[in-house]
Amino acid sequence: MSQSNFSRPGAIDLSSLRKPGAPAGAAPGQGAAAPAAGGGASGSYVLNVSEPTFQADVIERSLQVPVVVEFWSPRSQASTALSPVLAKLSTEYAGKFLLARIDIDANPQLAQAVGVQSVPLVIAVLRGQVVPLFQGALSEPEARQYLDQLLTVAVANGITGRAEPVGPAAASEEAAEPTPDxxxxxxxxxxxxxxxxxxxxxxxxxxxxxxxxxxxxxxxxxxxxxxxxxxxxxxxxxxxxxxxxxxxxxxxxxxxxxxxxxxxxxxxxxxxxxxxxxxxxxxxxxxxxxxxxxxxxxxxxxxxxxxxxxxxxxx
Structure with a gap:
């Protein structure tokens, strides 16, 4: 696997979801950083993503930093259990990845495009391609292992950027973040x-x-x-x-x-x-x-x- 050509079995190209007429390098949108509904999953590096913001907040951001996409539903107890875990880890990793949350009830077309059959489903997007991660609610140590493997793959493919805080809780959480060792x-x-x-x-x-x-x-x-x-x-x-x-x-x-x-x-x-x-x-x-x-x-x-x-x- 070379840094210049990301390829993984089962990867799905999401570039087809780009809105017509939108340039490939469009700047990420700023309107998707509202507090997350349900599960208490708001945070510095958490984005609520919808179909109109998907290109900017997932595809375009994934060119510089891994984007972890959480498909969830407020009707799913497993989803509400997993969301705070991922939000906590996104803060702990301090910009090594962004967490994009997609409510499948409000965005059925996005769920269909990725083939979501049950929630929670967690994937990653690197340079517009899907990397499957896991399905179902995991404990924090289990989720951390998947994220560490994702970051290894990202570095191997030249994706070494670190995201700036994007969520509305950025100012307060930034002060509360533990000092890196x-x-x-x-x-x-x-x-x-x-x-x-x-x-x-x-x-x-x-x-x-x-x-x-x-x-x-x-x-x-x-x-x-x-x-x-x-x-x-x-x-x-x-x-x-x-x-x-x-x-x-x-x-x-x-x-x-x-x-x-x-x-x-x-x-x-x-x-x-x-x-x-x-x-x-x-x-x-x-x-x-x-x-x-x-x-x-x-x-x-x-x-x-x-x-x-x-x-x-x-x-």
């Missing part, structure tokens, strides 16, 4: 500037001082994954299929799978290869898999299951 500032600034090597160096420097820093480990693993998948050979899957003992090919395909959201496929590929290798190759695969565990999150259920399989494969 200065330990990660250097690395995060490098990521925002697209300087992956600088971010890697910053995280490695931090880990020398605090080797058990879980957030630094996860950040380093995510940036390294992005760097590895910047220029993937077009024939890499063919190479891996034809040469099951090609450890480097298997590792790279696993990276690509993870970037595309196919977490279990990535884990299974590496574990299966571990089972047929030995020595230094097996150890390299093991360490690579542990890195991917850090990217996904060590508490993720898929990681827990894969870790059990890894232990069985090794012993």
């Amino acid at each position: 200065p330990r990660y500032e250097k690395a995060e600034n490098a990521v925002g500037a697209g300087d992956l090597d600088g971010a890697i160096a910053a995280y490695e420097e931090l880990l020398k001082e605090t080797p058990n820093d879980a957030e630094a480990k996860s950040g380093l693993a995510r940036v390294q994954l992005v760097k590895r998948t910047q220029d993937v050979p077009a024939d890499i899957r063919t190479r891996a299929a034809e040469n099951p003992d090609d450890v480097e090919a298997q590792k790279l395909v696993a990276d690509v799978d993870l970037m595309g959201g196919h977490v279990e496929d990535a884990f299974n590929r590496l574990i299966n290869t571990i089972q047929v290798t030995s020595g230094d190759e097996r150890n390299a695969l093991r360490l690579h898999l542990l890195e991917l565990f850090e990217v996904v999150g060590t508490d993720d259920e898929r990681v827990v299951k894969a870790r059990r399989r890894l232990m069985a494969a090794l012993f």
Whole structure:
């Protein structure tokens, strides 16, 4: 996956929803930042989006920053449970993504265009294309894992902008926002500037001082994954299929799978290869898999299951 050409299985091009005559680079609208109805989901980085504002507030904004779109209904208890969770995270991430809320009862055509069958449904939009995230109400830690993976994909595709506060609560919430941890500032600034090597160096420097820093480990693993998948050979899957003992090919395909959201496929590929290798190759695969565990999150259920399989494969 290259930075200049975003492509993911299942992605939906939303450019057809652009209003006739509207330029591709139109400035984002300002009228969709009214307080969210129901669920208490207003916030600095929360937009209420309707069909007239969809182009400006979702498609155009997605050129510079990931837009997380929450399809919801005031009739859905799961929707009202999830909305405050996403709003809280949008404030915590401080502009790394925007949260766009769409009431499907008031905007049935938008729901139909994306194929919404039940709510809540959460997708992301990067450069006008949909990236499926999850369906149903999740806990805050679960939702955070999906958002972290989304931001990894965004950086890999050159989307490193940070949004300015847009909601009516911006002034009060801005004062209440927690101060970012200065330990990660250097690395995060490098990521925002697209300087992956600088971010890697910053995280490695931090880990020398605090080797058990879980957030630094996860950040380093995510940036390294992005760097590895910047220029993937077009024939890499063919190479891996034809040469099951090609450890480097298997590792790279696993990276690509993870970037595309196919977490279990990535884990299974590496574990299966571990089972047929030995020595230094097996150890390299093991360490690579542990890195991917850090990217996904060590508490993720898929990681827990894969870790059990890894232990069985090794012993």
